[in-house]
Amino acid sequence: MKATVEERVEALLSAMTLAEKVGQMTLAEKNSIRPGDTARFALGGVLSGGGGYPIPNTPRSWADMVAGFQDEALATRLRIPILYGVDAVHGHAAVEGATVFPHNCGLGAAGDPDLAYRIARATAVEMAATGTSWNYAPTVAVPHDLRWGRTYECFGADPDLVSRLGVAYVRGLQGADLASPTSVLATPKHFVGDGAARWGTSTTVMQGRRFLIDQGDADLDEAALRSIHLRPYRAAIGSGARCIMVSFSSWHGVKMHAHRRLLTDVLKGELGFRGFLVSDWGGIDQLPGDYHAQVVASLNAGLDMIMVPYDYRRFVETALQAVQAGDVPLARVDDAVRRILNAKLARGLFEHPLPQRDLLAEVGCQEHRALAREAVRRSLCLLKNAGALPLPKDVPLVLVAGEAADDLGIQCGGWTIEWQGKKGPIVPGTTIRAGIENVLGPARVAFDPNGRFAGVGRAPVGIVVLGEEPYAEGFGDKPDLVLTEEEISLVRSVRAVVDRLVLVVVSGRPYVLGEAYDLADAVVAAWLPGSEGAGVADVLFGDAPFEGRLPFPWPRSSAYLTRPEAEPPLFPPGFGLVRG
Numbered sequence: 022m023k024a025t026v027e028e029r030v031e032a033l034l035s036a037m038t039l040a041e042k043v044g045q046m047t048l049a050e051k052n053s054i055r056p057g058d059t060a061r062f063a064l065g066g067v068l069s070g071g072g073g074y075p076i077p078n079t080p081r082s083w084a085d086m087v088a089g090f091q092d093e094a095l096a097t098r099l100r101i102p103i104l105y106g107v108d109a110v111h112g113h114a115a116v117e118g119a120t121v122f123p124h125n126c127g128l129g130a131a132g133d134p135d136l137a138y139r140i141a142r143a144t145a146v147e148m149a150a151t152g153t154s155w156n157y158a159p160t161v162a163v164p165h166d167l168r169w170g171r172t173y174e175c176f177g178a179d180p181d182l183v184s185r186l187g188v189a190y191v192r193g194l195q196g197a198d199l200a201s202p203t204s205v206l207a208t209p210k211h212f213v214g215d216g217a218a219r220w221g222t223s224t225t226v227m228q229g230r231r232f233l234i235d236q237g238d239a240d241l242d243e244a245a246l247r248s249i250h251l252r253p254y255r256a257a258i259g260s261g262a263r264c265i266m267v268s269f270s271s272w273h274g275v276k277m278h279a280h281r282r283l284l285t286d287v288l289k290g291e292l293g294f295r296g297f298l299v300s301d302w303g304g305i306d307q308l309p310g311d312y313h314a315q316v317v318a319s320l321n322a323g324l325d326m327i328m329v330p331y332d333y334r335r336f337v338e339t340a341l342q343a344v345q346a347g348d349v350p351l352a353r354v355d356d357a358v359r360r361i362l363n364a365k366l367a368r369g370l371f372e373h374p375l376p377q378r379d380l381l382a383e384v385g386c387q388e389h390r391a392l393a394r395e396a397v398r399r400s401l402c403l404l405k406n407a408g409a410l411p412l413p414k415d416v417p418l419v420l421v422a423g424e425a426a427d428d429l430g431i432q433c434g435g436w437t438i439e440w441q442g443k444k445g446p447i448v449p450g451t452t453i454r455a456g457i458e459n460v461l462g463p464a465r466v467a468f469d470p471n472g473r474f475a476g477v478g479r480a481p482v483g484i485v486v487l488g489e490e491p492y493a494e495g496f497g498d499k500p501d502l503v504l505t506e507e508e509i510s511l512v513r514s515v516r517a518v519v520d521r522l523v524l525v526v527v528s529g530r531p532y533v534l535g536e537a538y539d540l541a542d543a544v545v546a547a548w549l550p551g552s553e554g555a556g557v558a559d560v561l562f563g564d565a566p567f568e569g570r571l572p573f574p575w576p577r578s579s580a581y582l583t584r585p586e587a588e589p590p591l592f593p594p595g596f597g598l599v600r601g
């Protein structure tokens with residue numbers, strides 16, 4: 022008779038030393054681990070943070086890297102495999118050549134759980150090829166302030182939409198059978214109320230930059246916290262999530278990483294969450310007191326695995342001292358290790374801990390790119406159309422302007438190869454410009470990033486693409502979401518020489534468009550489409566309809582950003598013209 026998961030957990034737990042138990046609760050960043058330490062400390066998890074790719078950054082070298090850590094873990098006394106974690110938040114986008122899907126804001130605009138499921142499934146397959154068995158996704162935050170640098174990681178501002186898509190994404194990552202070799206652990210994040218932080222309350226300074234709202238403090242009442250921000254977690258638990266990541270943010274001044282009532286009484290008790298809680302990157306270091314106090318507070322609050330991520334030796338030593346001193350009960354350690362082992366066994370990690378190298382050809386495959394292109398098409402929101410769209414395919418000449426029209430890094434956004442993302446040809450794919458040229462042929466497309474078409478003369482159509490520079494987390498906290506004077510003058514200059522002007526906005530959140538909106542005959546929100554920018558041209562030229570609906574309110578002016586109650590948005594969530 023095959024032992025049950027519970028029986029296997031108890032058998033392992035009873036055989037483990039305290040040091041092996043604390044090792045399981047330790048998650049370290051791969052560049053910080055000395056050779057042999059994965060085994061020596063019996064680490065429970067290893068991660069690649071943003072930009073944590075091997076050199077060369079290929080699917081195969083990812084598989085070799087992960088296998089190296091796993092081989093060490095499998096050589097330990099109890100042969101407990103590690104979970105290898107990565108932020109594959111819009112495809113396995115840390116890997117060069119992987120399919121880069123639209124960020125969650127675009128999936129929210131498409132609003133289709135089946136699409137989200139299929140994208141998560143494709144992402145899981147590309148991850149399984151590299152042996153990364155744990156995805157720090159989906160974000161199920163509900164952002165209330167569009168100025169937040171993580172808005173683009175969110176499905177939208179409606180908790181029901183976020184819950185529906187979050188459930189679909191978890192199910193897609195974990196598959197029909199979590200024990201399958203092509204399943205990965207999902208990690209709904211960041212618990213709880215990361216999207217409710219108030220502007221100006223962040224105290225985080227990173228690389229000399231003061232965050233403004235990311236990791237800040239939320240002051241809403243408990244009823245609102247539950248009805249808006251807890252709701253997606255209740256749904257995610259119901260969909261089988263085995264891990265949840267805790268937020269850097271705080272609620273009424275108490276950091277989530279030490280919030281025992283919400284982590285243990287509410288999440289694990291009231292909601293019955295039986296998986297494990299993982300800290301965010303060095304999240305416990307933000308707690309009051311010395312490191313001993315931080316370890317004690319976080320573990321006793323209910324955190325089960327600590328993303329240290331660098332000095333894992335100090336964490337292990339401190340946690341052992343805390344247990345031996347009675348500051349952290351052994352029962353708390355056993356509960357944490359049970360949860361971690363349960364997730365590993367349920368994931369089938371003991372049966373297939375290594376990369377599924379036969380799937381390496383799936384990384385960035387045409388089928389996944391076609392899926393990404395479908396998602397791009399279905400994410401586009403048509404905000405204005407004074408008879409300009411769809412564009413005729415026999416148009417003799419189209420002027421295309423704006424650096425964002427021809428930049429894969431801009432259209433992919435953050436969490437792409439690099440943590441913050443990066444402008445330029447950072448991944449293989451098609452830019453928006455390339456998509457237009459595929460439809461018309463290069464001869465009928467004149468491109469200039471600065472909109473300088475001297476000598477070209479008038480043209481029947483102009484397409485201006487404006488975009489955000491890539492960013493991630495608090496580096497994207499932005500006091501005002503308005504176009505620059507340079508961007509508006511670009512729109513003016515193209516307006517002057519074309520009969521029909523189409524404005525495409527590539528961004529992780531809505532922007533106040535002002536005069537640019539008035540000057541354009543058509544306005545399209547394209548969000549952060551990822552590697553398959555050709556999907557934009559598909560819709561502009563009528564090969565697919567506009568079906569996207571705004572996942573966020575679209576501000577009329579800057580005043581809306583600071584005092585949304587002062588004026589109605591230009592367009593409410595759910596808005597989207599259908600005629601293309």
Ligand code: GLC
Pocket residue numbers: 069070071108157210301302494
């Ligand atoms: C980051 C993010 C979190 C991510 C983690 C690992 O700081 O807050 O979303 O999963 O660290 O990269």
